[in-house]
Amino acid sequence: MIYHSRVVSIGGLPLGGDYPIRIQSMTNTNTLGTRATVDQAIRMIEAGSELVRITAPGPKEAANLGVIKAELIKRGYRVPLIADIHFNPGAAEIAARLVEKVRINPGNYSDRPSPGKNSWSVQEYQLELERIAEKLTPLLGICREYGTAIRIGVNHGSLSQRMMSRYGDTAEGMVQSALEFTRICHQQGFHNLVLSLKSSNVSVMVEACRQLAEQLTQEGLNYPLHLGVTEAGDGEDGRLKSASGIGALLARGIGDTIRVSLTEAPEAELPVARAIVSRFHQNLPDGTITRQIRPDLAVSKEINGKRETAASGPLGGKNPVAVLLKQGNQLLLAGEKGEITPLPHRLVHAGQAIPEIHQPLMILAEEEYLKAHLPVLMETLAGDSTIALLAAAGTTQLRRLADALQRRNLKTPLILKSPVNAGSAGDLITEISLNPGNLLIDGAGDGLCLEAMGDSNEALTSAGFGLLQATRRRVSRTEYIACPSCGRTLFHIQETLQQIKARTAHLKGLKIGVMGCIVNGPGEMADADFGYVGSGKGKVTLYKGKTPVKRGIPENEAVEALIALIKESGDWKEAEKV
Template sequence: MNLFNYTRRKSSEVKIGNITLGGDNPILIQSMANTSTNDIDGSVEQAIRIINKGADYLRFTTQGLREVDSLKEIHAKLREKGYTTPLVADVHFNASVALAVASVVEKVRINPGNFVDVARTFKKLEFTDEEYAQEVEKIREKLVPFLDICKANNTAVRLGVNHGSLSDRIMSRYGDTPEGMVESCMEFLRICIGENFHNLAISIKASNTVVMVRTVRLMVARMEEEGMAFPLHLGVTEAGNAEDGRVKSALGIGALLADGYGDTIRVSLSEAPENEIPVARKLVDYIAERNGHVAIDGTVAPDFNYFAPARRKSIGVKGIGGSNTPVVIGLGDSEIAPFPDFLITSNGVADRNGSAFPFIQVLDMEGVENVGPSVMCLTYPELNVDVIEILRNNPAVVILLMTSHKNGVGEQRAFFHKLMINEVANAVIINRDYQENDVEDLMLKAAADFGPLLQDGFGDGILITNNGTVSDQQVNNLMFGILQAARLRMSKTEFISCPGCGRTLFDLESTIAKVKDATSHLKNLKIGIMGCIVNGPGEMADADYGYVGAGRGKISLYKQKECVEKNIPEEEAVEKLIALIKQHGDWKEKV
């Protein structure tokens, strides 16, 4: 992997029915049905809608043996209608279901967090080395018969680790960490290799983009250490809907695609699943435009930690850089909050009180020292020895980092690394310029471009310029959304909502709308909205409050990981959620 020059990671190939994943094959797009698997006709109809949108394969939840029989019928009906798209069974908590369905579909997803280990209880458990080894042996006893059936039927397997469903056993050794997620997967991979089973793909996901990106990076490194190159499925879990879901997904997935990782992706939206396919296709196609770009000559800074990057240290200048949160530089004055911190003008950058950072030119700076707060526009090719010296002598100069390179992410990365190598600490505003008339296109491209840099700890602020019909207000909102998706700055309520599946116990889209309507003014809170308990409490560990399907028409409410009220009638749940927020002093009335 080269930080500056785009090339795809070479993975091993996996056969999934009539398609091949990994190797030199194109990145595949997938989704997951949200119908009840036992609603056979409804599932077939939805599957056809998803396939017709361009899905390469499709997943169905498979809770029990009844769902196995239903999935067999769904598979047969699709084939009767001429659809040969591979189907994937999604299994949690029940290894016997995985054995039963392995001869029914082309691929089975199992979750190492709950394939054998009991459901996560969040209790502090202690295991001796001997007890821990015994638990791993239980995995082998359950996994090997499953692999034997998969071998006999040419069935592929996805090992899908979710941040929200690590077992208490893994948590006892590694905590809720990327290292724990990786080890949860590696335990299963080692058994598979030992059984000479290689028809495997890996996914390792989180709703927190920082955790997701760092974990996948670590997973790839760990596989390489042990001589493995299995293909990767990328996705951000519980990303949400509308703008939030698109920005969060593009930022997390885009950061990894930029590094060449990823053989298949799913953009998980809390919407109709067919909506996911064109969004994912746009993202994959945009990253692919970097193929064959002019090489970038960059050097990695010695103190840069790719697996756990720290924020680059910079000098604070009038609210930009230093210990300040990354700022938003806006185009035009916003009429609706959140308001940009600074506005770009023809003469420079000005704060909302009119205090200016004037533009200065490199040519005017020879021999000049300690110039006041100002802005210098630079690109990576311009960062020569003379410019580095000028920047060192003028710490109050804020850099506006621009690029026109086909691989702008790689070129801007190289700029930051060169600053670090030369111990230049000037604050840097990252700028990208677009020509988009469609706001979704702009969301996906900008989130994918800024994501890798922000995840690497780079940037004291961002500026999106767009020569298209997307309004300044939409652009400003997008910049705040990108910073929030990167976990750098909260400017609105964060809703951690699942995309829904056959396990979902309420109408997800209408429920999200109700919860958002009641709580979207609580700008410093994270609220989880989960259809069931598979990932619910775990993914909500990062949330302040949670709303989780507990049964048909029943909701349980959480304060962080703790379930505080169970089985509330759905029609009462939003009011109960508001009461819970008020009880803990986090409620504010709408202005």
């Protein structure tokens, strides 16, 4: 589907409709530290941030947003500010009088948890909805008076107990949570609204946003959507997660503003965000920018990507999803430990005569061939079940191909390749995340093939396995669920993440959460095996799953305590000696 959102105003900045996709980031300074927050906001703005979000955990921080805004204006910066609110409706009501937008989380507006309660009657369910509407009404009145926008931001793992009882910790639960608040706002005539559904799991985030867009369209509540993969981590992995999740939705016309969440300096997020949205914009002759999905990225057809295939050498069948490297006409198979071996297949271009040789064949089909000769290709593949297919094409043709293979019940292994040969590491990450990343998320493909000018085999292999991990198609490394930090973070999260990575990067398949604060941490790292969560100034609480097991550990002892906990739990193994 292509989602058509209405236009809302964030200060004087139009958002939604055909307007450009707006990019934003969030400060990680203490909000009461005016100078540090203003200086960081300016760095973000100069790096391209069109909106600046600042945490306001309490009334004092909310009030200081007015001081921060005045100082930014004094220095010549009038970018809209967003107050990030948690738990405290009073802070939201203060901030709404001072800044252009407030972000609230439905999970934090709902009633307090009721220990032991796991079901709600229809009457109880309705009563809580009425209480939520009563709590929300004062904020809506203030926002209406001051022209302030609201973002309803739902995070996977922070759903209310009532919502969890009915839907579980699912994409559907996220959608229903957002819809409850959206309907309340709509019924009260408040329409300056933006919605977001975020998860550190790319597949959950994409599915939730797709469901929400469909539901909003059906109900005529087509408010703009904010996109982001939350707690994406840092470095290459964080960029792959962010680009694949955000890009899969923008390719469907879903999304009006994005935030790339990296455990790095906020200004480092903006070049990544710009690289993503540039693929979905068109520069007009008059110098303005409008939205336009690059043709090779547009998703015009949904597919059932999970297709049974037969093995062709190390490809398809029960083999793990593969990473291939293409060097001229030579294909190489990459291994998780860096080993590179020649693929046994001979590469033949589609349309050429099939040679009679005792060697597996790989047919390379590119965009123009797939457009013109797909039926012929299907007949060729039907005649030989040992052939593998390498498809180097845009998303539309790849989806048409995957659908044709499914309808013909052909078990040919399908290897996906972007038709764009990237010229830099940054372009490579963006291009493969957008395509073939969006098909991998949907379950299509038995592997991906990479080709980049000037990149080493090591860099290509790392990006390939990183994308498979980001899209949950093949686990080959430790996964880090790490927040970008904000003014609530009271320990050095960037340095800590690097320390934890250095000690645990060999623990393949383990999920470790590194979270800045107790406000979001426990919920948003919900599927982590272990968690390292800030619980006070220089203090850390360690989690096993969702359970806190060691509290108030001094920051300088906490990494060692985490390693000890992993060992005690039987999940530790020593790194292999190189």
